[in-house]
Amino acid sequence: EFESAPLPNATDSSPLVRRANATLLMLARNSDADGAVRSMRDLEDRFNRNFQYPWVFLNDEPFDDNFKKRVSVLTTAPVSFGVIPKDMWHQPPWIDEERASAARQKMVDDNIIYGGSLSYRNMCRFNSGFFYRHELLQPYRYYWRVEPDVHFHCNINIDPFVYMQDNNKTYGFTITMYEFQATIPTLWSAVREFAALNPQYVARDNSMGFMSDDGGTKYNGCHFWSNFEIADMDFWRGEAYSAFFNYLDSKGGFYYERWGDAPVHSIGAALLTSRSQIQFFREVGYEHNPYTHCPKEEDLWERGRCSCDPARSFDYDGYSCMSRWEKFMD
Numbered sequence: 001e002f003e004s005a006p007l008p009n010a011t012d013s014s015p016l017v018r019r020a021n022a023t024l025l026m027l028a029r030n031s032d033a034d035g036a037v038r039s040m041r042d043l044e045d046r047f048n049r050n051f052q053y054p055w056v057f058l059n060d061e062p063f064d065d066n067f068k069k070r071v072s073v074l075t076t077a078p079v080s081f082g083v084i085p086k087d088m089w090h091q092p093p094w095i096d097e098e099r100a101s102a103a104r105q106k107m108v109d110d111n112i113i114y115g116g117s118l119s120y121r122n123m124c125r126f127n128s129g130f131f132y133r134h135e136l137l138q139p140y141r142y143y144w145r146v147e148p149d150v151h152f153h154c155n156i157n158i159d160p161f162v163y164m165q166d167n168n169k170t171y172g173f174t175i176t177m178y179e180f181q182a183t184i185p186t187l188w189s190a191v192r193e194f195a196a197l198n199p200q201y202v203a204r205d206n207s208m209g210f211m212s213d214d215g216g217t218k219y220n221g222c223h224f225w226s227n228f229e230i231a232d233m234d235f236w237r238g239e240a241y242s243a244f245f246n247y248l249d250s251k252g253g254f255y256y257e258r259w260g261d262a263p264v265h266s267i268g269a270a271l272l273t274s275r276s277q278i279q280f281f282r283e284v285g286y287e288h289n290p291y292t293h294c295p296k297e298e299d300l301w302e303r304g305r306c307s308c309d310p311a312r313s314f315d316y317d318g319y320s321c322m323s324r325w326e327k328f329m330d
């Protein structure tokens with residue numbers, strides 16, 4: 001016996017239907033059109049056909065007509081397409097290119113994933129510190145990050161944006177795991193320097209205990225997997241995170257190493273917000289190759305009519321940080 005709550009509908013003029021100031025956001029290339037369609041089809045079916053949040057697509061090149069046509073047909077909500085300004089995407093001129101290219105070559109030799117890629121580094125830096133400054137995102141406070149070729153396995157019956165707003169949440173995730181330390185050799189020391197120089201920004205009830213097992217000396221690598229994010233851009237735009245990003249950026253680690261937006265966002269949220277502002281969206285069945293989060297709670301799985309197998313949820317994988325998160329939050 002399933003009970004389905006009445007769903008809000010954007011065409012419903014009832015004052016009881018509350019929506020948040022939010023958008024669905026996808027960064028993609030023209031060549032990602034098939035994957036973009038698959039992700040969008042899933043999220044529209046499982047969530048957005050009932051909520052009608054607008055979509056924003058960003059690209060470092062103009063989207064072509066084929067891409068625009070194929071994604072626009074999938075929704076009745078507004079869709080907009082933006083080009084990323086060059087200074088938000090490219091390696092800044094003050095980076096020592098000789099040092100950066102030597103670092104890329106070394107990572108190729110060491111077989112580190114995306115180790116030789118400059119565009120991947122541009123993408124990580126853009127996602128860490130720039131996307132929320134793009135003009136198409138200025139009207140919005142909350143965003144849901146969606147990537148090409150991801151899957152949503154459960155009906156999402158409540159509005160996660162409204163939930164974030166009503167419960168003073170800043171950052172929401174579904175999957176947490178260990179980072180490859182070889183991509184971030186000096187990130188943690190830069191974070192420690194920042195925290196020592198700017199103690200006023202460190203949140204009193206922060207989550208550093210989730211990321212370090214020795215009181216902050218060493219990083220254990222746990223971070224939130226940022227290909228799924230529901231978050232508050234007022235936090236990224238605020239004084240504390242802006243100072244944090246600028247400090248990290250000044251170290252050049254996005255180019256001299258291969259700092260990912262996942263550890264940067266995660267450590268930023270852990271250090272600069274209280275632990276109660278970080279939300280694990282356990283009811284959201286989510287898959288990004290090769291990992292899936294599937295709700296293990298039977299009531300959530302049933303209510304969501306989930307198409308994933310809870311027994312294969314990444315939460316129990318040895319590479320997942322979920323058990324650490326649950327212990328930390330207990």
Ligand code: GDP
Binds near residue numbers: 058119123227
């Ligand atoms: P992975 O998940 O770390 O393996 O990285 P992805 O290849 O999925 O890239 C992460 C996100 O950035 C996805 O939304 C991609 O579509 C997007 N992306 C990566 N590289 C580029 C690029 O050079 N240009 C654009 N426009 N998007 C990119």
Ligand code: MN
Binds near residue numbers: 147227288
């Ligand atoms: Mn991806």
